[in-house]
Amino acid sequence: MSSIHEQMRANRAQQAEQRRADRAQQAEIRRADRAAAQEQDRADKHDREQTRQARRQAARARRAAGLAWVAAHPTELLLSVIVVVPGLLAWSAMAAYGSEIYGPMGWGLPLFSEAAMWAFAFATHTARRAGRPRGWLLVGLWVFTAISGVLNFLHGFSGDEGSVTRGVVMALVAMGGPVAHQLITASPMRTRRTRAQRREDALQRRAAGRAARMERAALRTAVGQLDTDGRIRLLHTPGTVILRRTWTGRTTLTKRTVPGLGDDGPDTAAEDLGVTLAGEVEAFLRDTPATLPETPPAPPVEQTPDTTADQRRDTPRKTLRNKPAKPARQPAHRSMDQLREQLRTAAAEGRVDPTSAESIRTALRVGRDRAQQLRDEWNDGGTATPTPA
Structure with a gap:
């Protein structure tokens, strides 16, 4: 009997322990779920914050780009007033005039006069920027501009309070918008050219015209x-x-x-x-071996004493009024072989006396020592023979 009671107590204790383990496991699961939920909330909050920051940065970038465009285009903004304000005035005037003539449906009259005029204006501008032909678009623009001006003139001229002045003012206001648009946008102002650029363009036009005439x-x-x-x-x-x-x-x-x-x-x-x-x-020179003949030894040079005329010529002259004589410009350095060749050429042409050192020095423009050496070589052999290098 006692063993049965002990067995029952052991089973109850084991069941209690199992229940405690189950409760602990469930509590751990709940803590893990709460931690995962908190982590997901933090991730979602971070993503929402990143999205808000990206939107704020994009808004700041758009605002900065808009301010930069406004700062860079102040003239365009001022001139746009000339285009927008006349368009609004003419639109409202045509809407009122159409309601007087056609009733409630007359509010659509500006769609014929003003909208068509502005449609041709924008189409002309787009075609000009794209480089497409725009002749008929300009015709449509000015036709509908004239129609808008006539309708506004009739609106201002008719009625109890109508007058010619009122009709002219309304016509000018209606037509001023497209004209200003064409002057500002469709035909942008060119930069001022310099005088040299204008002269170059004129010369190019004249050259092109002359070439065309010659081709004809x-x-x-x-x-x-x-x-x-x-x-x-x-x-x-x-x-x-x-x-x-x-x-x-x-x-x-x-x-x-x-x-x-x-x-x-x-x-x-x-x-x-x-x-x-x-x-x-x-x-031929590349394929032929370079064999140079041996240069014969030069004969001994005998010193010939200067004559009285050479000594007198070698004496420097006194300049007039004791003014220093200008030094003669010396030619580039020449070797003795070059001087001997020039002496032979000059002697053959009769421009130099090869037996006179002064004549050689003057004709060849060399120093006194080299002139005497050339004279001695000439007197020794009759011709100036080259010496080995």
Whole structure:
């Protein structure tokens, strides 16, 4: 019996322990759910705050962009008043005039006069910005502008209080809006050009006009080439021409020789031949081994004493009134081989006396020492022979 009671107490204790464990587990689940709900609330609140901040930043950006546009376009805002105010006045006037004529349906009269006029104005502006043709749009704009002006004039002129002055004022107000719109928007003001730009534009226009006149004159002398399809292809004689006018007033083209161009231009065939020969010579020198002959030793140079005339010529002259003589401009440095070659050339032409050092110094513009060396070499061998480098 006692064992049964103990078994029952043990079962009750185990059941109580299980209930406590279940309650703890449920409490832990509830705490986890509350923590997850709180975390979700915090995430949702953060997202809402981020969304509000993004909206506020976007609003500030739009407001800043609007203020920047207003600051950058003060003239456009002032001129828009000229467009908007006349449009509102003419719209209300036409609505009242239409109600007098057609009754309640007459309130739609501005849709014919004012709306059509402004529709053509905006279409003209859009076509101009897109680069599309706008001729007929301008015709429609000015036609409906005239219709609006006439209707407003009749409204102001008719009635008990009507007068010509009132009709003219209402017509000018109705037509002033589209005219101002075209002057402000559809035809924007150009920047002022400088005098140099205006002169350059004028020269370009004159050059284009002269080229067009020359092309028209060239058409008169063009010949035709007939192809197999029966079509004509115009052929022109190339060359350098000038525009002339005959005694009958007709323009013609006359050939003109310009130095360096046309018939007087460089001979390209000769240039091509020279380039070809230069290439062949360069290839020949590149393929040929460089073997230079041995230079013979130079003969000994005997010193020849200066003559009395050379000594007298070598004496510097006294300048007039004791003024210092201007030093002669010295040429670039030349080697002795170059001076010997120049002496041979000058002696052959008779411009120098090779037996006189003073004559050599004056003709070749060299120093006294080099002139004496050239004279001694000439007197020694009769010709100036090159010396080894």
